Amino acid sequence: MPRPGKSTYSSEKPPYSYIALTAMAIQNSPDKMLLLNDIYKFIIDRFPYYRQNTQKWQNSLRHNLSFNDCFIKIPRKMKRPGKGNYWSLHPRCGDMFDNGSYLRRRKRFKGIFHYNKLKDENTFSNVKKNLSKTRQKITILKNAASNTSTSSPMICDEHTSLPCTTKNSSFLIDDLLADQSISLSSSSPSSVPIGSVQSTKQQTSPTSSIKQERFQQLLFPENIVRKLTFLDILTAHSHKHLNVYPIHLHQQQEHQTTGLSLNFLY
DNA sequence: GTATGTTTACATTGCA
DNA sequence: TGCAATGTAAACATAC
Numbered sequence: 001m002p003r004p005g006k007s008t009y010s011s012e013k014p015p016y017s018y019i020a021l022t023a024m025a026i027q028n029s030p031d032k033m034l035l036l037n038d039i040y041k042f043i044i045d046r047f048p049y050y051r052q053n054t055q056k057w058q059n060s061l062r063h064n065l066s067f068n069d070c071f072i073k074i075p076r077k078m079k080r081p082g083k084g085n086y087w088s089l090h091p092r093c094g095d096m097f098d099n100g101s102y103l104r105r106r107k108r109f110k111g112i113f114h115y116n117k118l119k120d121e122n123t124f125s126n127v128k129k130n131l132s133k134t135r136q137k138i139t140i141l142k143n144a145a146s147n148t149s150t151s152s153p154m155i156c157d158e159h160t161s162l163p164c165t166t167k168n169s170s171f172l173i174d175d176l177l178a179d180q181s182i183s184l185s186s187s188s189p190s191s192v193p194i195g196s197v198q199s200t201k202q203q204t205s206p207t208s209s210i211k212q213e214r215f216q217q218l219l220f221p222e223n224i225v226r227k228l229t230f231l232d233i234l235t236a237h238s239h240k241h242l243n244v245y246p247i248h249l250h251q252q253q254e255h256q257t258t259g260l261s262l263n264f265l266y
Numbered sequence: 267g268t269a270t271g272t273t274t275a276c277a278t279t280g281c282a
Numbered sequence: 283t284g285c286a287a288t289g290t291a292a293a294c295a296t297a298c
Contacts, residue, residue, distance in 0.1 A: 017288060036270060060289060066272050073271085083298050084270050 014047045018057070018064045021047070022071065026089050033074055033088035036062065 016024065025042035026034050034042070040058060043050045050057055065071045065087055074086040 019288080056290070059291070062271065063273085063290085064288085065270095081298085083268090 013049050018061045019068060019070070022061060022064060022087070023089055026087060031086075033086040035082075035086055036065070036084050039087065 014021070021043050022039055025039045026032060028042065029038070039061065040054075043061075044054075070090050072088050072090050074088050076082060076085060
């Protein structure tokens with residue numbers, strides 16, 4: 001993606017979608033993550049067109065951040081309190097604009113579990129219903145992983161050091177993921193499905209507890225919280241990087257496994 | 267109160 | 283021409 005310098009564009013509308021502009025701002029930052037306000041500033045600074053009607057386009061931009069799975073939310077560190085989270089790019093959305101068009105992507109990046117889909121499908125009954133199916137799939141995946149090449153997997157996720165899905169195994173990851181309503185396998189009957197991080201608020205009532213079941217956090221050593229997809233878990237499982245345990249919120253425990261820990265909030 | 271974040275609905279646009 | 287991506291508007295929730 002080109003990196004336009006200051007005053008590259010006049011007051012005409014730049015040939016970039018909001019997604020492209022946001023991605024540009026994030027990629028341009030030293031830490032590859034920015035606060036919402038910093039994204040605003042970057043765009044206004046680079047593109048005079050956006051110095052007007054700020055309410056309109058900023059609303060659209062916020063909509064894009066929430067709506068598109070290619071953007072991931074990273075909470076502020078405890079040391080740096082303030083309003084809003086940091087926004088970063090999903091590690092697997094780097095080729096969004098590989099067709100050379102920054103107005104329109106070839107295909108929208110989608111996480112394996114989109115929040116809207118989860119809302120309809122991930123009830124406790126569905127979770128139970130799909131548990132055995134998921135166990136089978138993960139067993140298949142584990143077996144396949146153990147039968148494939150013993151060479152070290154290529155690391156492609158800079159945040160998690162999780163490996164890319166290798167293509168030399170005897171199955172296609174997409175086949176395993178074809179059923180999007182599957183949930184995470186666990187030895188506990190209270191296992192929860194994988195979804196986007198929405199809230200860390202503690203739940204008290206059973207009703208809100210059910211609602212909260214969709215919300216989990218994947219915590220990394222640097223306290224980064226990112227959206228967690230089923231593919232992340234499968235990838236981690238396939239290379240034995242991560243064991244997955246549901247953890248009760250009130251306990252606030254972490255299971256440390258090779259530098260990664262997983263919190264399930266429900 | 268305001269900024270931030272989520273969701274829905276609908277319009278517009280570009281691609282196959 | 284249909285579908286999917288994108289843009290826009292708005293309502294609402296939540297955090298600071």
